[in-house]
Amino acid sequence: MTVESTAARKPRRSAGTKRTAAKKPPGAQPDLVQLLTPEGKRVKNGEFDAYVADITPEELRGLYRDMVLTRRFDAEATSLQRQGELGLWASLLGQEAAQIGSGRATREDDYVFPTYREHGVAWCRGVDPANLLGMFRGVNNGGWDPNSNNFHLYTIVIGSQTLHATGYAMGIAKDGADSAVIAYFGDGASSQGDVAESFTFSAVYNAPVVFFCQNNQWAISEPTERQTRVPLYQRAQGYGFPGVRVDGNDVLACLAVTKWALERARRGEGPTLVEAFTYRMGAHTTSDDPTKYRADEEREAWEAKDPIQRLRTYLEASNHADEGFFAELEAESEALGKRVREVVRAMPDPDSFAIFENAYADGHALVDEERAQFAAYQASFADEGEGDQR
Amino acid sequence: MTAEKMALAKAINESLRTALDSDPKVLIMGEDVGKLGGVFRVTDGLQKDFGEDRVIDTPLAESGIVGTAIGLALRGYRPVVEIQFDGFVFPAYDQIVTQLAKMHARALGKIKLPVVIRIPYGGGIGAVEHHSESPEALFAHVAGLKVVSPSNAGDAYWMMQQAIHSDDPVIFFEPKRRYWDKSEVNREAIPGPLHKARVVREGTDLTLAAYGPMVKVCQEAAAAAQEEGKSLEVLDLRSMSPIDFDAVQASVEKTRRLVVVHEAPVFLGTGAEIAARITERSFYHLEAPVLRVGGYHAPYPPARLEDEYLPGLDRVLDAVDRSLAY
Numbered sequence: 001m002t003v004e005s006t007a008a009r010k011p012r013r014s015a016g017t018k019r020t021a022a023k024k025p026p027g028a029q030p031d032l033v034q035l036l037t038p039e040g041k042r043v044k045n046g047e048f049d050a051y052v053a054d055i056t057p058e059e060l061r062g063l064y065r066d067m068v069l070t071r072r073f074d075a076e077a078t079s080l081q082r083q084g085e086l087g088l089w090a091s092l093l094g095q096e097a098a099q100i101g102s103g104r105a106t107r108e109d110d111y112v113f114p115t116y117r118e119h120g121v122a123w124c125r126g127v128d129p130a131n132l133l134g135m136f137r138g139v140n141n142g143g144w145d146p147n148s149n150n151f152h153l154y155t156i157v158i159g160s161q162t163l164h165a166t167g168y169a170m171g172i173a174k175d176g177a178d179s180a181v182i183a184y185f186g187d188g189a190s191s192q193g194d195v196a197e198s199f200t201f202s203a204v205y206n207a208p209v210v211f212f213c214q215n216n217q218w219a220i221s222e223p224t225e226r227q228t229r230v231p232l233y234q235r236a237q238g239y240g241f242p243g244v245r246v247d248g249n250d251v252l253a254c255l256a257v258t259k260w261a262l263e264r265a266r267r268g269e270g271p272t273l274v275e276a277f278t279y280r281m282g283a284h285t286t287s288d289d290p291t292k293y294r295a296d297e298e299r300e301a302w303e304a305k306d307p308i309q310r311l312r313t314y315l316e317a318s319n320h321a322d323e324g325f326f327a328e329l330e331a332e333s334e335a336l337g338k339r340v341r342e343v344v345r346a347m348p349d350p351d352s353f354a355i356f357e358n359a360y361a362d363g364h365a366l367v368d369e370e371r372a373q374f375a376a377y378q379a380s381f382a383d384e385g386e387g388d389q390r
Numbered sequence: 391m392t393a394e395k396m397a398l399a400k401a402i403n404e405s406l407r408t409a410l411d412s413d414p415k416v417l418i419m420g421e422d423v424g425k426l427g428g429v430f431r432v433t434d435g436l437q438k439d440f441g442e443d444r445v446i447d448t449p450l451a452e453s454g455i456v457g458t459a460i461g462l463a464l465r466g467y468r469p470v471v472e473i474q475f476d477g478f479v480f481p482a483y484d485q486i487v488t489q490l491a492k493m494h495a496r497a498l499g500k501i502k503l504p505v506v507i508r509i510p511y512g513g514g515i516g517a518v519e520h521h522s523e524s525p526e527a528l529f530a531h532v533a534g535l536k537v538v539s540p541s542n543a544g545d546a547y548w549m550m551q552q553a554i555h556s557d558d559p560v561i562f563f564e565p566k567r568r569y570w571d572k573s574e575v576n577r578e579a580i581p582g583p584l585h586k587a588r589v590v591r592e593g594t595d596l597t598l599a600a601y602g603p604m605v606k607v608c609q610e611a612a613a614a615a616q617e618e619g620k621s622l623e624v625l626d627l628r629s630m631s632p633i634d635f636d637a638v639q640a641s642v643e644k645t646r647r648l649v650v651v652h653e654a655p656v657f658l659g660t661g662a663e664i665a666a667r668i669t670e671r672s673f674y675h676l677e678a679p680v681l682r683v684g685g686y687h688a689p690y691p692p693a694r695l696e697d698e699y700l701p702g703l704d705r706v707l708d709a710v711d712r713s714l715a716y
C-alpha cells in the first residue's frame with residue numbers, strides 16, 4: 001500500500017465505526033494507519049512497520065513513561081487552574097500518543113512549531129514543563145528560549161505558526177542542512193488561510209516540513225465537519241504532497257508515520273501532511289463547557305481507545321514491563337506532580353518594568369520616555385510613605 | 391414599566407434577538423456562535439430560536455467570515471459577525487480594510503455594505519495574550535468604517551440596533567470586562583444618534599472623555615475627585631469614528647480642561663486625535679494642554695501586570711491633578 005493510493009481511496013466518515021472494525025483487521029484500514037489496536041494488540045502494517053521494527057522494550061517503556069508523565073503534568077496543571085494558580089489551561093488529555101509518538105520521532109536538530117496544547121511534544125524536546133505554565137499563569141507571554149530546545153513558542157493565533165514552520169524549513173533547505181521541521185495545528189486551524197498558504201509555499205519550495213494535524217474532532221464547539229467535507233489528510237493531494245491519516249491514539253503508529261514523514265523531508269522529498277485522528281477528552285480549555293455542545297457518550301466511546309491503556313496492555317502481554325516498572329513510574333509521576341505544584345506556587349509575579357522589556361531589540365525613544373514616566377509615577381507613591389511599589 | 395436591568399452581554403443578546411425577529415435579512419455569523427452561544431454567551435439561545443440558517447456557526451477562519459459576510463451583504467443580507475477576541479481580527483483585517491471599507495466608494499455609492507463586526511475588546515479579565523487588546527484606532531483610521539463602543543447595557547442594546555440598521559460597515563467594539571455589569575435597558579426609549587457623545591456626569595473643573603470600558607473608571611475617578619472638592623465632567627464618546635467633537639468642545643469650553651482616557655496605547659491613538667482637534671477648536675478656552683491616559687508603547691503585558699498597564703483610578707486622578715496644576 002502506498003500513501004498515494006491511500007489518499008486516492010474512498011474516505012470513511014469515522015475511523016472507529018463498528019462496521020469498519022468488524023469487517024477488517026484495524027491495521028489494514030486504508031485510511032487509518034494503526035500498529036497497536038485499542039485492545040493493545042500489535043498489528044502489521046506493511047508500509048510503516050519498518051519505522052518501528054528495531055524498537056526495543058526499553059524504548060517502548062520510554063514511550064509509556066512519557067505518556068504517563070505528560071498526562072500527570074496536564075492533570076496537575078488543570079487542578080492548579082481550578083485552585084486559581086493558573087488563569088487558564090489547555091489540556092492535552094487524550095492526545096498523549098499523538099504528541100509523544102510524533103515528538104519522539106524528531107531529531108535534536110529538527111525544529112518544532114507548536115500551537116498551545118503541545119505539552120507532550122515539549123516534554124519530548126526536553127523543555128522543562130514548568131516553563132509551559134508561565135504564560136497560563138499570566139507572568140509572561142511565552143516563557144522560554146525557542147532555540148535552546150528547537151521548540152518554538154506556543155502560538156495562540158490559530159494557524160500562524162504553520163507559515164513560520166514553512167519559512168524555517170525553506171531556510172534549512174537553502175542552507176543545505178538535513179534537518180526537518182514539524183508544525184502542529186488542529187482540525188479547526190485547517191480552515192485558516194495561513195494553513196492553506198503554508199501548504200502552497202511548502203509544496204512550491206519543496207520545504208522539509210511535516211504538517212502534523214491533531215484532529216481531536218473539535219474546535220471549541222465546532223465539529224470537524226464544520227471545517228471540511230473531505231478527510232483532512234486528503235487535502236494534501238490537492239497541493240501535491242502526500243497526506244496520511246494515522247490513529248492518533250496509537251503511539252507506535254504516530255512514531256512510525258512521523259519518522260517516515262521526517263525522513264522524506266530530510267531526503268529532499270518535501271512536505272507531508274499527517275492527520276492524527278484522535279480525541280480531546282476534556283474541555284477545550286478550562287473556560288470551556290463542552291456539555292453545551294457534545295454528548296457524554298462520545299467521550300465514553302473514545303475512552304475505550306485510550307492511548308495509555310492500550311500500550312500498557314501491550315507491555316504487559318508481551319512481558320516488556322513488570323509490576324516494578326509501573327510502581328516506580330507511579331512514584332515518579334507523583335514526584336513530578338509535586339514539583340510542578342511547588343514551582344507554580346513559587347513563580348513570582350514579574351517586576352512592573354517588565355512591561356517595557358524587550359518591546360524592541362534595538363531600543364526605542366518612546367519606550368524609554370514612557371518607562372521613565374512610569375518610574376516617576378511609581379515613585380510618587382513611594383514618597384507618600386510605605387515605599388512599596390504601589 | 392418599560393426599563394429593565396440587565397447585563398451588557400445580555401443586552402446585546404436581546405438586541406440581536408430583536409433584529410433577527412424584525413428583519414429576515416439579518417444573519418449572525420461566527421465561530422462558536424451557535425450551540426455554544428459564543429465564548430461569552432452573547433449569542434446564547436439565538437440559534438435554538440432562529441435556526442442554523444440565521445445563526446451560522448462558521449469555519450475557524452476570520453478572513454473567510456468577513457469576506458463571505460461582504461458577499462452576503464452584496465446579496466441583500468445584513469450580517470452581524472462575531473470575531474471571538476480582539477487579537478483574532480487580524481486575519482480578517484485585509485478584508486475589512488481593503489474591501490469592506492472601500493467598496494461603497496468604488497461602486498460610486500451604488501452598493502451598500504451593512505455589515506456589523508462585533509469584537510469583544512480590552513483587558514482586565516486576566517486572559518492570555520491576544521485576548522486583551524484595544525485595536526480601535528487601527529479601524530478608526532480607515533475611511534469607510536464606523537467604529538463604536540458602548541459602555542453600558544442600555545447603550546449596548548440601542549447601539550447594536552442602530553449599527554445593524556446602518557448601511558455602512560460598523561466595527562462594534564464590546565468592552566468584555568463590562569459584559570457582566572448590569573444597567574437599565576429601556577426598549578421603548580427613543581435613542582440618540584449612534585455617533586453622539588453623552589455626558590454621563592456633569593462637572594465644572596475638568597472634562598474626562600472616555601468610551602467603552604474606561605467610562606466606568608472615569609465615573610469612579612470623578613466620584614473620588616468630588617470628595618476632594620473637584621468637579622469633573624465625564625463624557626462617554628460612544629463612537630470613535632466619527633467622533634462627536636462638538637460635544638467634546640462644548641464640554642471643554644465649559645470646564646477648560648480635558649483628559650482623554652482609553653486602554654489602547656496613547657501613541658497615535660484616539661486621544662491623540664481628540665487632543666489635536668480640541669487644541670485647534672478651543673485653543674483660547676484651554677487652561678492646560680489636553681492630557682491623555684492610556685496604554686504604553688509596548689505589547690499588552692501578561693495578565694499579572696495588566697493592572698499596572700491599564701489606566702485605573704489613580705492614573706486618571708494623577709492626570710487630573712497635573713491638568714489642574716497648570
Ligand SMILES: Cc1ncc(C[n+]2csc(CCOP(=O)(O)OP(=O)(O)O)c2C)c(N)n1
Nearest residue numbers: 156157158186187188189218219220474478
Ligand atoms: C485566529 C484565531 N481565531 C480564533 C481563536 C480562538 N480559538 C482558540 S482555540 C480555537 C479552536 C481551535 O481548534 P483546533 O484548531 O481544532 O485546535 P484544538 O484547540 O482543538 O487543539 C479557537 C476558535 C484563536 N485563538 N485564533
